[in-house]
Amino acid sequence: MKFLLPMLFMMSSLSYAKTFKLMQYNVENLFDTRHDQNKEDYVYLPLNVKNRIPGMNEYCAKQGSPFNVNQCLNLDWTEPKLQRKLQNIAQVIRSYDNSGQGPDVVVIEEIENRNVLNQLATQGLRGLYRFQVLLEGEDERGIDIGILSKYPVISAQRYPLVINGQRVGTRGITGVALNVEGKTVAVFGNHWPSQSNPVQFREASARMLNELAKQSRADLIVAAGDFNTLPTDVPSPFNHLVDFVDAEREARKVNRNLHPGTHFFKGEWSSLDHIFIHKSSKMKPRFDRFQIMNRPFIMKRDERGSGQMIPNRFDFDNATGYSDHLPMTMEFEY
Incomplete structure (x- = not known):
């Protein structure tokens, strides 16, 4: 009997463990x-709107490749197409688990x-996400980071990216503090400067993120998003994230069958997307539940040579598909 009571207490404690679930998704x-x-x-406007904007043709002519010029001039981004994409993205988010x-x-990046963001929350994800955050940044095209x-x-x-005293025309970092049943969770949403920018821009983003996290006293500090960083970046911006743990790296130690990456480009997989966990966090990371969500319905066969199943990105002409990135998820117990 003296052994039974402690065992029952342990079982009771385990059964009451609560879980905080996080997803990051570049929705393209x-x-x-x-x-x-x-x-x-x-680029992403209805033709009847484009045709009324002064200087539209001149802007499109500067978009480089013939494909980009044609898309700028002729892509007809209509309300029905938008509604289809919203429903498709919502379907992916809902597929997080069987519930x-x-x-x-x-x-969310590239929104x-x-x-x-409000349309996504109130239409495709009706009733699921009461709280929405999107703070406008300096990105020239207007894409930002949203949090549901x-x-x-x-x-x-x-937090805007500042280099040599000058703000850079990019997304910066969006930080939120959440009240999770009395626990404070700090979430930093990231969409670092693209590979077309110098690696020093991403290094500056990494240093800023590390400093912001140092100032937090939250029970969980997590950074998620599209970090636009490749293993070939020299020096690696991730060298500056000295106080963080890469969730994917840890998850691969316990699950060797994880999907090879979140993004497929020029025949190779990489994880431009990451979830980083600050070492001071008190909530327990469940690396065995980490996911790269390669759901069959968001994949398609690569017809350009590799034959692999790759992300079925949204086709802006016929309004089918999802994104060129796969979502990444992580769970924490408290």
């Missing part, structure tokens, strides 16, 4: 159908503004 150019002033969102309720928090949460937002702030 999720724009609404309205032109935002002072933003170069011209169809999605994770507790979703960090244009609060209007389209089932838990109340205590605070939210966007």
